[in-house]
Amino acid sequence: MTLYGYWRSSSSWRVRIALHFKGLEFDNVPVHLVRDGGEQLQAAHLQRNPMGQVPVLEVDGVYLGQSMAILEYLEEQHPQPALLPEMPLQRAQARRIAEVINSSVQPLQNLSLVKRLHAEFGADKVDWMRSVIQDGMDRLESSVAGGVGPFLVGDGPSFAEVCLIPQLFNARRWGCNVSAWPTLLRAEMAAQEHPAFLAAHPDRQPDAQ
Amino acid sequence: MTLYGYWRSSSSWRVRIALHFKGLEFDNVPVHLVRDGGEQLQAAHLQRNPMGQVPVLEVDGVYLGQSMAILEYLEEQHPQPALLPEMPLQRAQARRIAEVINSSVQPLQNLSLVKRLHAEFGADKVDWMRSVIQDGMDRLESSVAGGVGPFLVGDGPSFAEVCLIPQLFNARRWGCNVSAWPTLLRAEMAAQEHPAFLAAHPDRQPDAQ
Numbered sequence: 001m002t003l004y005g006y007w008r009s010s011s012s013w014r015v016r017i018a019l020h021f022k023g024l025e026f027d028n029v030p031v032h033l034v035r036d037g038g039e040q041l042q043a044a045h046l047q048r049n050p051m052g053q054v055p056v057l058e059v060d061g062v063y064l065g066q067s068m069a070i071l072e073y074l075e076e077q078h079p080q081p082a083l084l085p086e087m088p089l090q091r092a093q094a095r096r097i098a099e100v101i102n103s104s105v106q107p108l109q110n111l112s113l114v115k116r117l118h119a120e121f122g123a124d125k126v127d128w129m130r131s132v133i134q135d136g137m138d139r140l141e142s143s144v145a146g147g148v149g150p151f152l153v154g155d156g157p158s159f160a161e162v163c164l165i166p167q168l169f170n171a172r173r174w175g176c177n178v179s180a181w182p183t184l185l186r187a188e189m190a191a192q193e194h195p196a197f198l199a200a201h202p203d204r205q206p207d208a209q
Numbered sequence: 210m211t212l213y214g215y216w217r218s219s220s221s222w223r224v225r226i227a228l229h230f231k232g233l234e235f236d237n238v239p240v241h242l243v244r245d246g247g248e249q250l251q252a253a254h255l256q257r258n259p260m261g262q263v264p265v266l267e268v269d270g271v272y273l274g275q276s277m278a279i280l281e282y283l284e285e286q287h288p289q290p291a292l293l294p295e296m297p298l299q300r301a302q303a304r305r306i307a308e309v310i311n312s313s314v315q316p317l318q319n320l321s322l323v324k325r326l327h328a329e330f331g332a333d334k335v336d337w338m339r340s341v342i343q344d345g346m347d348r349l350e351s352s353v354a355g356g357v358g359p360f361l362v363g364d365g366p367s368f369a370e371v372c373l374i375p376q377l378f379n380a381r382r383w384g385c386n387v388s389a390w391p392t393l394l395r396a397e398m399a400a401q402e403h404p405a406f407l408a409a410h411p412d413r414q415p416d417a418q
Contacts, residue, residue, distance in 0.1 A: 051348050051349070051352055052348065062298050064298070064305065065305045066305040069301050069305040070301070072301070072304055073300065073304075076297060089273070089282075091281070091282065091285065092278050092281070095281055096274045096278040099311075103315070103316055104260070104316065107313065108316065108322065117326075121329075121330035123330060140260070
């Protein structure tokens, strides 16, 4: 398998965590999202993904896009060690948390959106990033508070932490008040003890700057 | 099971399609997203979902949120008739298409985002809706063009059409050029022959206006 991604892309990071967690070998091919207007928009990458996005996971010559679809694929094909709990309602809860981040928080901090808001309306990039992440994660915290922990669902890291850890990195990068999220921070601390989460960190990637 | 949703919410619509497709009985409880500042933000609904969003599916007294997590739950618990193909790479493709809509297109047309852009920057609601949907769906079309059809993946409707049909409704509502998406329209036409897609249509819901 070959992963086409970017060291600081949170959705690439999710896929790296899952690959390492399941002990799968893969080649890591960087696609630079900023240089030369973005390599993801150049012909070589558009052939892999006409959406012009990372990550893309190449499996047996087929290009898979969208991080959540890739996580589900890896879970189905390589079920152990598992990144979803066994109990149906717990699986739904892990996916819910992952999807809050994937579909309610991350899209609002997407680079192409923020560029457009700046160009069209003069929006301040830092203010925008900080406010959308703070608001979304405040609400996520309120929906998980009271759990017994340390993990958000079940006895180990799940899709919830796979999406959470990159999102917390972004939250700190843009100056959010992360101390408002004690339940999320407790899960982060527990997940980060796992070698897969360490190996997937942006600073450990070959294209880190 | 009880579905808390809104007739015109595209993510509520997705869950309705899946419930009807699988022939599952459910109670339909409307949560009005506009009246009185939005019932989804009032105490009764925040107790079901602290995120203040629809849909919520109540199962055995447990509240499940996020439409994609609910779709996966229903597929696991009620696998037949299936809304995912059998072949692993086709499953990944169906989920990819669903996630393009769920995480790349829908969040940018979300009512709360558009309200904020109008209040903060004076953004024109119609222009914004039309441009983000057109751009996202143009790219989705380019990523599925060339398929043998009529369905986007495999021999029947999948998560891809479950997300596509509500999104095309929104695209028309905001005046997009849907004729630019022949592959998507072909899949829509095929899916709409299925009674589940008809029964889930907003105009057939008890809270339709």
